[in-house]
Amino acid sequence: MKWPAFAYERASTLQDVWRLRAEHGEGARLVAGGQTLLATLAFRLSEPSVLVDITRIEALRGVTVQGSTLRIGALTRHAELGRDPLVARHAPLLAEAVPYIAHPAIRNRGTIGGSLAYADPAAELPACVVALDATLVLASPAGERRVAAREFFTGLLETALKPDELIAAVEVPAATPASRSAIVEVARRSGDYAMAGLAASLSLGADGRVSAPRLVYFGVGNGPVLAAGASAALEGKALDAGAIAAAQAALARDIDPPSDLHGPPEMKRHLARVLTARALSRFLPAAEAAS
Amino acid sequence: MSTRHDITLTVNGERVTRLVEARRHLIDFLRLDLGLTGSHAGCEHGVCGACTVRVDGEIVRGCLVLAASLDGAEVTTIEGLSDSGEVADLQDAFVARNAAQCGFCTPGMVMAAADILRHHPDATRAEIREHLSGNYCRCTGYQAIVDAVESTLTARKEGVR
Structure with missing residues (x-):
């Protein structure tokens, strides 16, 4: 109407x-x-x-690098995120997420700030910023405050934003040569919200061991779910089939998916396990050597 | 508090100034205020793609854009795109392949397909489908539409050679 x-x-x-x-x-x-x-x-x-x-507010625009931090203005449109060379270099997870977001005509208008503020539990960008351990810069008449992405999403479509605040920018720690990230999801139709998805970030040392793993699932709860058990199962481990299986097993206690129009909780648990293997398999030595 | 706004913008190369209601979306503005009825208002909540037009050179959902926000913008509709000749070959391919049946989705489909021709000249069949996934057609089953886009891409590449 x-x-x-x-x-x-x-x-x-x-x-x-x-x-x-x-x-x-x-x-x-x-x-x-x-x-x-x-x-x-x-x-x-x-x-x-x-x-x-707010689209003509210059202070909310632009993508810049300050030291080892990538700062993405809240008004950055999804399409811009997908083609920005600084994003591709310093936060490739965000660029990889863009094709999953709706359709080209929508990506030309929608903004990262809007997606984070709306906090749809099945949306890609909220999960990505939690996986990247990003910080949200919130502005208000009193000035700015910074909130860790993992603290920002507080419930179904709810965030830590106060009524007098807006999202000014997202600050992402720039990727290092050891950084690895991947986003995978299952959706019934291209461009739909995910039935289940995973944004994963970790560091892979020269010895092949994982550090700082952050597996963040979406479409399986009230918001992006940082899977503490599955992530911990990878910490310090050499990435191999056994480590992936351990993460999949630990995942059972990390997520508690609701039943929704796509199917029952056990289906989402299954999808989350499958996605875990799909994402992590990309970083296996053989897969990396082949790419 | 203002519920009506003066906007001046360029539509299909012509400068227009109108007083618009704040609640007017771009498609009603084009259809009702400017008489450009080629862009269709389908679902009016951003799902069907029948209202696809260009704003500042990039395709958007016309039903999800506030007309009042477009002061200074450049809008291209199917009428402008057609008249420019930019997609004459694509339109011929739509006819040749019978890619339009009832025709309701066609203007939006051509706008979205033109985006492929412009930005993704090497698109595969799968990429064409992906790019058009936000434009619904309830008649054709899409095969003929994808065929038309694919054959246009191929013909353009052969023309370049």
């Missing part, structure tokens, strides 16, 4: 946002790419009194 009636204001600076929020209170909603918000308005799932367009 048509969107409900609302007003539209264009913010040029963060000060404009703070002022418009002060004027309109809870009726004000921020819109960037709009690929989720505008679709939900068509269902009348919410009826904001005013949409505050």
Whole structure:
């Protein structure tokens, strides 16, 4: 159906946002790419009194490297993420995730900040930023604060964002030569939200041993699920079939998938185990030698 | 608080200025305010792709773009794309392959297919399907559409040779 009636204001600076929020209170909603918000308005799932367009705020744009940190402005569109040379070099997991997100026309509008703020439990980017141990930069009239991605997602479609804050940027520790990452998922149709997915990040030492593994599953809970047991099963181990099997076994205690329209919990558990092997197999010595 | 906004933008190479309601999406703006009815309003919540148009050179879902946000933008619709001749060969291939049946999805499909011709000249059949996966067709079963795009890509490459 048509969107409900609302007003539209264009913010040029963060000060404009703070002022418009002060004027309109809870009726004000921020819109960037709009690929989720505008679709939900068509269902009348919410009826904001005013949409505050933040897409022209320069401070929220751009991809830069500062020391060993990649800073990605919240307004970076998925398509930009997919073709940015700095992202490809320093956070290849994010570039690899892009083709899984919806469809080309949507990737040309949707933004990383919007995806993280919406926090869909089956979305790719929330899982990726947790896997990469990224930090979210949250801005408010009081200044900035930084929240670890793993602390940011607090529940179903819920985040640590306070009403007066917005996501300004994502800071990702730049990949090193030892870094390995992969994203895999199962979806019924191309571009659909995943039935189950895995964003994985780890370091592989010269001795072939794994350190700092972070296996983050999506589509299997209320948000991205950092699998502590499966990750711990890999720590310090040489990556081989036995280590992968140990991670798969430990996964049983890490996830507690709900039943949903795709199927029962045991199906998702099965998919998560399969995805674990698919992702980690890429880093086996033979697979790396072949690539 | 403003619910109506003056916007000036370029549509198919022509500069237009209109007063639009905040709740107007790009497709209703094109169809109802400018009379450009080639872009279709299908599902109106970002799923079907019938409303695919170009904004600032890249394809978007017209039903998920606020017209009020487009001050200064450059919009190309199927009318503009057709008139430019950019996809005349693709359109011929759609006819030759019977890739349009009821025709409702066709304008959006051609906009999305043009994106493949422009950005992915070496696309495989699987990549064509992937790229068009956000554009629904309820008549053809897609084979003829993919055939049309594939044969256009091939013909263009042979033309280059």
